Amino acid sequence: MSAFAAILSKDLRLELRSGVSTIAMVALAMLVLVVLVFALNPGVARGPEAAAGALWIALVFAGMLGASRALMAESENECIRALLISPVDRATLYAAKLAASAIFMLVALGAGAILTVLFFNLEFSGALVRLAPILILGVIGFAALATLLAAISGRARGGELLLPLLVVPMFVPALIAGVRASTAALSAAPMATARDWIGILVAFDVLFVTAGYLLFEHVIGQE
Amino acid sequence: MAAPIVETHALGKSFGLVPVLLEANLRVASGRAAVIIGGNGAGKSTLLAILAGLSAPSTGYALVFGQDSRRLDPDGRRRIGMLSHRSFLYPNLTAAENLEFYATLYRIENPRGAAHSWLRRVGLANFGGERVRMFSRGMEQRLAAARAMIAEPTLLILDEPFAALDSDGVAIMTDLIRTELARGCAVVASAHARLAIEGVELEQYEISRGRLIPHPETVEAPRAGRLRSLLGRPNQ
Numbered sequence: 001m002s003a004f005a006a007i008l009s010k011d012l013r014l015e016l017r018s019g020v021s022t023i024a025m026v027a028l029a030m031l032v033l034v035v036l037v038f039a040l041n042p043g044v045a046r047g048p049e050a051a052a053g054a055l056w057i058a059l060v061f062a063g064m065l066g067a068s069r070a071l072m073a074e075s076e077n078e079c080i081r082a083l084l085i086s087p088v089d090r091a092t093l094y095a096a097k098l099a100a101s102a103i104f105m106l107v108a109l110g111a112g113a114i115l116t117v118l119f120f121n122l123e124f125s126g127a128l129v130r131l132a133p134i135l136i137l138g139v140i141g142f143a144a145l146a147t148l149l150a151a152i153s154g155r156a157r158g159g160e161l162l163l164p165l166l167v168v169p170m171f172v173p174a175l176i177a178g179v180r181a182s183t184a185a186l187s188a189a190p191m192a193t194a195r196d197w198i199g200i201l202v203a204f205d206v207l208f209v210t211a212g213y214l215l216f217e218h219v220i221g222q223e
Numbered sequence: 224m225a226a227p228i229v230e231t232h233a234l235g236k237s238f239g240l241v242p243v244l245l246e247a248n249l250r251v252a253s254g255r256a257a258v259i260i261g262g263n264g265a266g267k268s269t270l271l272a273i274l275a276g277l278s279a280p281s282t283g284y285a286l287v288f289g290q291d292s293r294r295l296d297p298d299g300r301r302r303i304g305m306l307s308h309r310s311f312l313y314p315n316l317t318a319a320e321n322l323e324f325y326a327t328l329y330r331i332e333n334p335r336g337a338a339h340s341w342l343r344r345v346g347l348a349n350f351g352g353e354r355v356r357m358f359s360r361g362m363e364q365r366l367a368a369a370r371a372m373i374a375e376p377t378l379l380i381l382d383e384p385f386a387a388l389d390s391d392g393v394a395i396m397t398d399l400i401r402t403e404l405a406r407g408c409a410v411v412a413s414a415h416a417r418l419a420i421e422g423v424e425l426e427q428y429e430i431s432r433g434r435l436i437p438h439p440e441t442v443e444a445p446r447a448g449r450l451r452s453l454l455g456r457p458n459q
Contacts, residue, residue, distance in 0.1 A: 001334075006327040010316070017315050073313075082311035082370070085275050086328045087297035 003088040007096035014073055015104060021069040025108035028065055029058035030115055037119045048127075048186035049179075051120035056179050058112045059105070059138055060171065064164050066104040067146030070097050071154055080220075090217030094147065098212065101143040109135055122186060130185040134194075137201040138178040144208040146171055151220045174204040225365050226289055227252045228378050228409035229274060235282035236269050246283065249411075249428065249433035253377070256400070258418050260438075262350040262429035263320050266412035268308065270430070274411060275305050287378060301329055304376030306384055310367035314356035318347055318366050321355060323372060329374035341369035348394055360387040368399060379403055381412040397421070 001009075015021055036054040074080035083093055113131065117124055146167050153162040177200035184194035227250045229237040234247040243266040251257045261267045273285050276292045285292040288299050295303075305311075312321045322338035331337045342351045345365040355363060364387050371379065384396055399418050404410060404423060412418070417427055417438075427438035 001327050003328050006324055010313070010320075010324050014313060014315050076314060077312055078307065078309040079311050079313060081275075081307065081309075082305075082325070084277060084330075085300055085303055086325070087301035087330065088328050089297055115330075133253055139350055 002092075003086075004092050004096050007083075007088070007093065008099050011070065011073065011096070011100035012103065015100075019141075021066050021104045022107050024069075025062040025066050025104060026111045029062040029106075029112035031109050032058040032061050033112065033115050033119050046135065048120075048122065049183045051116050051122055052179050052182035052186055054120065055109075055112060055116045055135075055182060056138065056175055057131075059109055059135070059142065059178075060168065060175065062108045062112065063101075063105050063139070063142045063146060064167060066108065067101045067143060067150050067163070067167075070101040070104065071150045075154070082202075084220070090220055091213045093220070094151075094212050094216035098143050098147045098209070101147055102139050105139045105143060106136065109139060114197075127186050127188055130191060131182055134178060134181045134185055134198065134201065137198065137205055138174060141174045141201060141205040141208055142171060144205065144212050148208065148216060148219065151216060155219075159184040174201055177201050177204070227286075229257075229285070229287055229411060231274075231283065231285045233283035234270070234273065234280050234285055236266070236273065236278070237281045242281075242433050243246065244273075244280075244435070245433040247430075249435060251378075251409045251411055251426070252408070253409055254404055254407045255426065256404055256412065256423060257426045257428060259411065259413045259428050259430060259435070260415070260417060261413070262415065265430040266433060267380055267430055270435070271279060271305075271307075271382050271411065271413060273377075275303060275380050276300065297333070301374060302377040303380065304371035304374065304378070305382075306364075306367055306371040307382045308386075309354075310363045311370060312363060312366060313356045315354060317354050318358070319344060319351035319354050321366065322369060324371050326373050330376060337373055340411075341373050342366075344395075345369045346368040346391065361389055361392050364388055365392055365395060368396060372403060375408075376403075377408055379408050379410045381416070383413055384413070385418075 033054055036057065040050055047202035073127065074083060113128060117128065149166045150163055156162055158191060178199040181194040181201065184191065229249060229251040231247055231249045234244060235242065235360060236244040247270060250256065258271060259267045269278060273280050274287060274292055276295050279293050287295060288302060290299050316324065319338050319342060322341055323334045326334035326337045339351065342348050345368060347362060350362065355366065358366065368384065385393055388396060400420060401423055402411060418425060429436050430439060
């Protein structure tokens with residue numbers, strides 16, 4: 001088994017045993033959706049645009065929880081230090097943490113998508129299938145950005161409070177693109193209209209996965 | 224003379240304006256053991272963290288296997304085993320799963336076999352399926368020792384290795400250290416008081432006011448006892 005697979009399977013095993021991250025993320029996503037359903041005018045809250053917006057807000061909040069938890073699992077008993085002195089290179093560690101965060105987020109967002117359909121009076125149809133790749137792109141981009149920034153903020157006092165302040169502004173371009181592309185997917189508009197927005201999501205993912213892969217060793221390193 | 228495994232030169236470390244280590248010079252060769260003695264907050268753990276590459280020195284440098292400890296390549300890191308104040312073990316994994324995980328990271332051929340072999344060596348063969356969060360502090364320390372040594376390191380860094388161990392645990396740890404030294408591993412350990420391990424020559428150093436002072440005599444314990452901690456100040 002490779003180091004990547006070992007770290008990822010260890011994280012998944014720990015999560016299966018505790019369920020802390022996923023349960024918290026699903027609960028938070030549900031809360032966000034419930035609040036938005038009640039806060040929005042019923043006339044507005046029936047459209048795919050509102051549903052797409054609500055789903056991406058849920059992604060951001062749930063993702064913040066998941067990204068910090070994936071690295072936080074290593075702070076117990078200072079296991080992160082054992083990983084740092086092991087022969088595993090930092091880029092592999094980053095990739096495994098990114099993958100773990102993305103999987104936790106996808107589980108939470110899958111539940112969030114079902115709740116969105118129910119809360120926003122949408123139909124279970126092919127629109128959800130078209131939505132899936134857009135959400136996956138959003139989750140990868142968010143996990144890449146948040147994992148990198150969680151490693152930076154984790155070194156600062158009160159880092160958990162700092163993380164949202166760093167992540168949200170930087171995620172705005174992907175958020176805008178994701179909401180527009182998701183609106184197109186949910187409203188059964190031709191996907192060609194969302195091509196540019198999906199392109200932005202892909203570019204965002206490539207940028208931050210590459211940045212994280214190259215920079216992680218500099219931000220996770222020494223005291 | 225063979226190149227030392229560990230060599231520091233005028234090593235210093237400050238946290239903000241507070242100096243913790245001042246011009247520390249240390250050389251440890253293959254098959255030799257150095258014990259760093261000092262009170263709480265003396266800087267022992269800081270020195271060990273620098274040697275492991277976990278902390279950057281403020282002044283001077285530390286060479287491990289001839290490489291800067293801050294920039295050890297993966298092969299260099301593979302040759303270091305570290306036992307720290309914290310066990311580096313995942314509480315929600317079982318003892319066997321923890322060892323298997325680390326064995327995989329260290330590219331050991333048969334991680335499961337190695338894990339079970341080490342569980343036997345540290346007297347935890349009957350607890351392999353227990354989650355670590357159920358362990359006592361002493362059991363966790365034994366398991367942490369197995370984790371640190373599972374890849375047969377060339378340099379073993381032990382931060383207060385006998386902490387929390389009962390007499391059986393002390394005997395096991397003593398045997399492990401002796402075996403590792405006999406294999407040619409260099410050992411750097413910290414302790415609050417002078418240590419003596421039967422049949423093992425320990426080079427004693429003391430950290431006092433940030434300075435690492437070589438003790439004038441090394442200690443070879445009498446054959447009678449397994450391990451003695453000579454309580455009190457090193458020069459007494």
